[in-house]
Amino acid sequence: MVPQGYVCTKTHEWARLDAASGIVTVGITDYAVEQLGDIVYLELPAAGKAIQQEKVFGVIESVKAAVELYAPLDGQVVESNKAIADQLDVLAADPYNAGWMLKVKPAGANSLSGLMSPQEYQAYLESDEAKKH
Secondary structure (H helix, E strand, O other), rough: OOOOOOOOOOOOEEEEEEOOOOEEOOOOOHHHHHHHEEEEEOOOOOOOEEEOOEEEEEEEOOOOOEEEOOOOOOOOOOOOOEEEEEEEEEHHHOOOOOOOOEEEEEEEOOOOOOEEEEHHHHHOOHHHHHHHH
């Protein structure tokens, strides 16, 4: 289950705003990690790269599939979590904390509007729409 204070996309990325710094941390949900299985490769953008909401920002590969990662907001990458590229098991062990992927400076104040709360995301996962993807 996604922790409170996080918001999610239909493509299973999460975002969390740090109100003090204004920086948004981005990762993938435990559901996404579970669906992927054994993760073998992760490609993330470098600091300074601009990302656009609903556009590809990286790639994650498992023994099952290669999946594109989609940005939950517009902004500029402040930091990529290089450590997880060498320790991919962290994604499965702690996807909402140590398994973060990006820290992003949002392009606008309402950059996370339209994303799902943990409860909305859980309902989405149980819906027919989610089963089609």
